[in-house]
Amino acid sequence: MNFICFSYIGLKVNYIKIIAIALISILIAVGGTLFYRSKSSNNAIIPMNSSANDAALENKFKEILSNYRKIIVLVADEDKLSKPELDASIRIGQEVFHENQEKIAEVERTLDSFVTSTQTTRFETTNRLLDYVESDNTLFDADRLAFKDVLASLQTSVTKDTSLTAIKMHKRISEDLEALNEIEHNYEKEMGQIFSHFEQRGIVLKREKWDTYVAHLKQLYSREKILKDYGTVLPAAIKTEPVVGVPENSKPEGEIFGNKLPPKTIVLTFDDGPHKQYTEEIAAILKQYDAPAVFFNVGQNLGSVDANGTAKLSPAAKISQKLRDSGYVIGNHSFTHAQLSKLSGDNLHAEIFNTDALLKAMDANRSTLFRFPYGAHNQEGLQALEKAHLKSVMWNIDSLDWADPVPSSIADRVLRTVEKEGRGIILFHDIHDRAVKALPIVLDRLVAEGYQFAGWDGNAFTVAKSDKAPQEKVSVSSGYSNSWAIVIGINDYAKWPKLQYAVQDSQGVRQILIEKLGFPSDHVFSLQNGEATRNGILAMFHDRLANSSVQKDDRIFVFFAGHGATRKLSSGRDLGYIVPVDSDPNEFAADAIPMTEIQNISESLNSKHVFFVMDACYSGLGLTRGGGSSNYLRDNAKRIGRQMLTAGGTDQMVADGGPNGHSVFTWTLLQGLSGKADLNGDGIITATELAAYVAPAVSAVSQQTPAFGSLPGSEGGDFVFELPAETEYINTATTQLSSDAIALNSKLDSTRSEPVIDEKSIKTKSNPVIKVKDLQGTVQTIVTPTAVPVSARQMAQHANDRGLQLYKEKQYAEAESQFTEALKLRPDFALAANNLGFVYYKQEKYVEAARWFENTIKIDPSRAIAYLNFGDAQFHGGDKDKARKGYQTFLELSPNSPSAGYAKQQLEKL
Structure with a gap:
């Protein structure tokens, strides 16, 4: 049987502008939801022991919702705003965001003290709160996203109570959080469907379009009034308080600005940490790209300073110490993240020098870098920095990850700004998971575009010298925007022998692509039996894929299960064919599809990577061999990939009789895609790894010798599958494999080493070296890619x-x-x-x-x-x-x- 597998795995980049803008304030809303705490309230806990207080809580909740809506109005249509409007909107939005961060802390304390108390009414109040979130008819779906972090806080608090009532409450909150995640996903995709599996949940999705929601908000609020309420008025010729992009003649001496860097040079900075989870995950990603960075820490996250100026580090400081030991620079980001332009005297001095004392306690040779919160400062603040021997570092590329919860839109914003600026200092925050998700997308593209990452050498930002020769720029990224597939299976041949397993094989491949590997169902095109004519197959390539729908950063996976044939040319070379359902054995040279035509199609496809998997007899195809890669992710960001894996050589029949109605080859392929082909244990399967698993395994249990190679036009790029995290809680209903499937898997597993799953092994274990035939029949040595560094989580x-x-x-x-x-x-x-x-x-x-x-x-x-x-x-x-x-x-x-x-x-x- 012939099987062409086409899989494209990577970080999906959604460049739909409206969605990026649309969801910008989810985090902010998340930050402030149920209750309000003014800056003067400190650690106050809101009492919650009467119906009057319940009403007060609901009013505060509505105030937070109002702020959330205002932020959406502020950031909507960001590409249409003038620079003064955009700068002011960002500055006010950041102020509201950090106010909401304070409110979250108070809410967590209040909820924790309340739900863990002995008051008999504590769950009545909580239920009323959830009723409001779930079913208040004045709320749009997008409004409910404002409550996400508060519900998570409630969930944590309720966990401390083991009563059945508390357990039921925990379950209700969990279901609501799942519904909120689905709302967020739906707005990103703008899909017009109702998800039936929410019918039992408290939150019933209304499915309003985001444009409808924003239009409603604009009837309630205007950007001009919001800015005015926060003390900002923008006349026609306004000179706003500088945040970024300060005119050259007004930039204070001693400050560092991104537009002073050499062309094609980027500095990565991360503010507001350290975070107990995300900071280390970001560091793991940076290590993968050999990218230096500066982490600007908020002092109160590192510890405390007493009245005598003695610093005491907290356990969280160990995260920053680990960063420093790994070569990253730790900078000062004030003690409480106050707006220093509004402070003076002792208060201003404490914000700078308290954090400096903590950084010195962590490292006597602490860096001299400082970042003003919000980028806002006054002359006294600059003088204080000079006294502390610190340098102010600004930025000219703002990710807005503090406001935008959609990783793809964060990445899009950064990359568009980089393209405009040509160089710069990028501002990220290491306190959000979306920054973790957006970062690889950004780094992939920047590497592909030939940018270099600069680190702080104690005096300036410089690019470390390398003995490696400079690599050629390739204007494509290894991050996949969309995934496409063609899956073909033919059993019912009219003039060729009928097959038993081809259709089942194609169905199994389609299922795993959609259900496990993240391919959208409407992008996986299937042809079975009578549909798979010569014209039907070629039309699928030309009409479905070789058009404007497929973009340069997409991936394409092609699987063919059916008959294959080989014809010896006068030159003595074998030419392979895939056999459509309407082919005549006596005329297959005319009505079958030669692999030379498939090669031509592959070169014409406008996509980053294409992977063909052929489960067919006699599938020698005469392909060229692709080069290896010593650093998969960096190289893959630069290289086009056209690869093929076949079931057997030019003179071999394909073995049927695998488990669950599959051929041996396709069963092995499916097992590989289920996770067994992750040979280095990093959660990613490359086409090279898949071939390294499938080829020797199939050869060991059958008379087939699968082959793997690159098609003409390939630049060495490697197709990538990203394995999703398994979420199944094993129980009595969990299915296990049949005896014959387990027996075959045992034989397959005997051909390979166990995967790497611990950090020490990832660092020290040499990559497996596998002997696999190329598609000309010559033995080649392939080395599986080095494991990508990952976090403990x-x-x-x-x-x-x-x-x-x-x-x-x-x-x-x-x-x-x-x-x-x-x-x-x-x-x-x-x-x-x-x-x-x-x-x-x-x-x-x-x-x-x-x-x-x-x-x-x-x-x-x-x-x-x-x-x-x-x-x-x-x-x-x-x-x-x-x-x-x-x-x-x-x-x-x-x-x-x-x-x-x-x-x-x-x-x-x-």
Whole structure:
């Protein structure tokens, strides 16, 4: 059978401007939701013990919603604003954002003290609050996004209460957070559908268009009035308070500006940290690109300073110390993130010198870099910096990641500004997950465009000298904008022998592309049996893909399962063909599709990477060989890729009879795409890794010799699949592979080494070297790409995913080891805790299983399936009372679950 696999994995970049603008204030809204705290309230906790106070809370909640809406109006149509309007809108928006950050802190304290109290009315108040979020008919879907962080805070607080009422509350909040995530996703995609799986949730999506929402807000507020309310009026010829882009003749001496850098030079800066999770993830990404950076820390995040000026570092300072030890520069970003242009005297002095004392306590040779919050300063502030021997660092490229929660639009904004400026200092913040997601998109494109990253050498920003020869600029990125696929399967040939597995193979490939690998279903085109004529196949390429719909940063995956044929040319070279359903064996040279035509099509496609996978007999194609890559991600940002993987050589039949109605080749391919081909354990599968897994594995269990190579026109780019994080909580309903599938997988796995899953191995283990034939039949050596550096959190997820795979193959001891590794890396990983417990359960270690299900419940008390698993463990362990409680709690939380009938049956046995 012939199979052409076309998979394109990468970070999806959504350049739809309106969506980027549309969602800009989600974070800000997130920042301030239910309650209001003025700057003078300090650590005050709002009392919540009367209906009057409930009404006051709702009023404060509405004030925050009003601010959220105003910010949307401020940032809407950003590309149409004049520079004074945009500068003022950003400055006021940042002020509101940081006010909301203060409000979040107060809200968290208030909610924590309230829901963990002994007041009998505490959940009544919380329920009324959720009722408002879920069902108030004055709220748009977008309004509800303002409550996201507050609901997360509520969830954390409720976790401390183990009563059934609190567990139900936790479950309700969890469902609301899932609904809010879906609202955010829907606005990004602007899809006009209602998701039926929300019908049981409190929040019922209305699905208003974002334009409709913004138009409604503009009827309520005007940008001019908002600015005026915050003390800013913009006459026709206004000279606004400088934030960035200060005119040359007004820039204070000693300040560092991005537009003074050499052309094609970028400085990466990150403000407001350190953050307990995101800072280290950003550092891991920077390491991957060998990119230096400056992290401007807020002093109160590092520790405290007493009245005598003695600094005491907090545990969070260890994050910054680790950054410093890794070669990154730590800068001063004031002590409380106050607007220093409004301060003077001792207050101004303390903001600068308290953080300086903390940085000196962390490193006596601390850097001399300082960043004014909001970029706002007065002359006294500059004089204070001079006294402290510090330099002010401004920026000229603002990511606006503090306001925009959509990573693709953050990246788009940065890249558009870089293109305009040609150089500069980029402002990011390391306190948001969207900055983590946007950063690789930005770095991929900048590397592809030939930009260099400068670091601070103690005196100036300079690019470190390298012994490597400069690499040629390629105006494409390795980040994929969209993913496309053509999947073809033919069983019912009219004049060729009929096949049994081709259609099933194509269906299996289509399913894994959509359900696991992130290909949009409307971008995966299928041809089966009678549809797969010669004209139909060629039209699919020319009409569906070779047009303006496919962009230069897209990926295309092509899979063909059917007959293949080979004809010997007069030169002695073999020419391969794929056989359409309407081909005649006596005329296949005329009515089949020669691989030379496929090669021509591949070169004409306007996409970054194309990957063909051919599951067909006699699939020798005479392809050219592609070069290897020692640093996958950096090289891949620069190189076009046209690759092909075939099922066998020119003289080989393809083996049918694999598990679940697949050929051996396609079964192995599907297993590889499910995660087994992630040979270095970094959560990414390249076409090279896939070939390195599939080729030797198929050769070991059949008479086939799969081949892998590059098509003409390839520049060495490698097709990439990004594995999604597994989220399945293993339970009695979890399916495992059949005996024949497990037996075949055992044979396949014997041909390769185990994947790398720990940081030490990623750093030290040499890459596997695999012998694979190229498509001319010559043996080639391929080396799988170096593992991408990842955070401990990501490594934990990869270990869990590997454990799930092993569990489904009934390799319980190995699965136990992987889940254990995941918990070592991330002790609060409820998913891994549950899955470890179920592995014990399957091995009839009921006491140990029950302990881990209890741990799961402690981590995530509303996880209903953990109570069902706990009930099963106690049932078999002989503790009927605990088993009964587990089943009853499960039914309380999920009365309509498919497993509810099973739980009731178990209760009847007790």
